[in-house]
Amino acid sequence: MxxxxxxxxxxxxxxxxxxxxxxxxxxxxxxxxxxxxxxxxxxxxxEPATPRIRRIWPLVRLLGIVGLDIIRSNAAVAWLILSGSNARRSGFVEIPLRLKDPSALALLSMILTATPGTAWLEYDPPSGILLLHVFDLKDPEEWMALIRDRYETLLMEAFG
Amino acid sequence: MTVLQGLPLWLALLVALLLVVGSTLTLLGAFGLVRLRSFYDRIHAPTLGTSWGAAAILLASIFTWSWLEGRAVVHELVVGILLMCTTPVTLMLLGRTALHRNRRAGVEGVPRSLKR
Amino acid sequence: MTLDSLPWFAVTYAQIALALAAAFATFRILVGPRAEDRVLGLDTLYVTVMLLFFVTGLRLGTPFLFEAALAIAVVGFVSNVALAKFLMRGEVIE
Structure with a gap:
């Protein structure tokens, strides 16, 4: 087989x-x-290593969450571009990731890049730190918590 | 005259709405590309077009052709999946390129390398 | 304007909007200021033109533009990755 x-x-x-x-x-x-x-x-x-998916259900939930998030951030970024307000500040955030599995990381990078408003810039495998650029940066802590609780937990469940 | 005139009214309205939403989002993304000042801001702009901008137009195409041919025509999904998978790769590479070149040129305000 | 001509307006609007988007992307390719900006402009341009192909296919009622759009999507991706890689390393294949 x-x-x-x-x-x-x-x-x-x-x-x-x-x-x-x-x-x-x-x-x-x-x-x-x-x-x-x-x-x-x-x-x-x-590529000899096959991705090991432990559970499929978290991935389905993730798909739904991401779909909603993409719609919401589409509207937010479109509005920010249109209004062109000077109050908006973009910036870099360094986020320590617990994920190590390459396929889970690839999935996370796709999610973050496909969502308007966040761009995955750099990842350092030894330290597990991700450099993210955020379009509308109000509070870096908020973004760290968002990625940790919203996406990373589900990905950890799915890929183990 | 377009093939859209052969659709029933409710479907024609849905397709028209999807087309308008999708093209407007794509236009806004491209407008942001012109308008935003720094490169790292501009890298966010095309994702408007590649996420829901593309999805809405592809859905409009799927609905129209499925109705006209009387069967499920879903090969637009291939393009959608391709876009989903390839845009992150391009944007990630471009972002890393910009970081790398900015660091080498010694530009201010660029985070230092993660390798310590 | 009757409700019957609404799809026609939608398709025309979509075509104009996408053409304008392509013009904006071209502006970024021409103006730069740096090489990354030009590649980003090219990335946007190919996605926009691909979507324009779909809308034009709807207008003309021909399904054959789909293959062209698919080809644009594939070739655009490969060329952009090659360009980005070249900018980063100075060579495409290491």
Whole structure:
């Protein structure tokens, strides 16, 4: 199982991608499966470690939270750009992260960058410190607490 | 005349709303790109277009084509997922590039390297 | 203006807004002031033009612009990563 399908998630995602881009038929299912398995095997040569997802439920909750947050921060940033107030101050925040798992970190970086208003700049693996740029920085402590309680806890639960 | 005229009224209104919201958000993002003063501020601007700006327009496209062809046309999702995964990579690399170049040039107000 | 012509107005508005957004991004590419700003402008430009392709596809009623938009998305990403990497290290492949 693990030797034949080293990256089941990658293969499954590729198969879904193939079926999305073509019309569903038996021929495409077979062809897509073959390509997905071959690509998964090739990917195993590049990246042997598979991400280990312990629990799926925290990820689903995270998806909902992030979706809401993106809508809210979209509105906030759009308003800030439009009003162009001088009261807004942007700045850098250094946040110590407890997450160590590479896939969890990748997911966190995607969340933070996709949300308008925060930009992931730099991460130092030995010390686990993340350098974040925040568009509307009122209180650095507030951002630290937000990331720790809102995203990091759920990611720790999901990736263990 | 557009294909949108072939839609029932409620769907046409929904698609029109999504198009207006999406393009306005993208426009605001690009406007911010011109207007904001520092590079680190400007790096936030395009995310308006790549998050809900793109999502709204892709949803409008999905709804229209699904109705017209009478089946679920969801291949726009591929572009959406691609954008979701690739924009962070580009922006992160650009942010690190800017930090790196600013530090080398000795610009004031840039945080020092995390490597201690 | 009747309710029937509302979609037409929406599509036209979206096209104009996206074209204007593309113009803003081009301004950032031309003006700079630094190389990172130009790459950021290019990033915005390709996303905007890709969205413009979708809206134009809706207007013309052709589904074939989708492939073009997909190609723009893929090529734009690769080129921007290569550019950013070049700015950081001075070479693309280490």
């Amino acid at each position: 693990t030797r034949l399908i080293p990256h089941p998630l990658v293969s499954l995602a590729l198969l879904l991608l193939w079926l999305l881009l073509t019309r569903f038929s038996l021929g495409h299912l077979v062809l897509g499966t073959a390509i997905a398995l071959a690509a998964g095997a090739a990917f195993a040569r590049l």
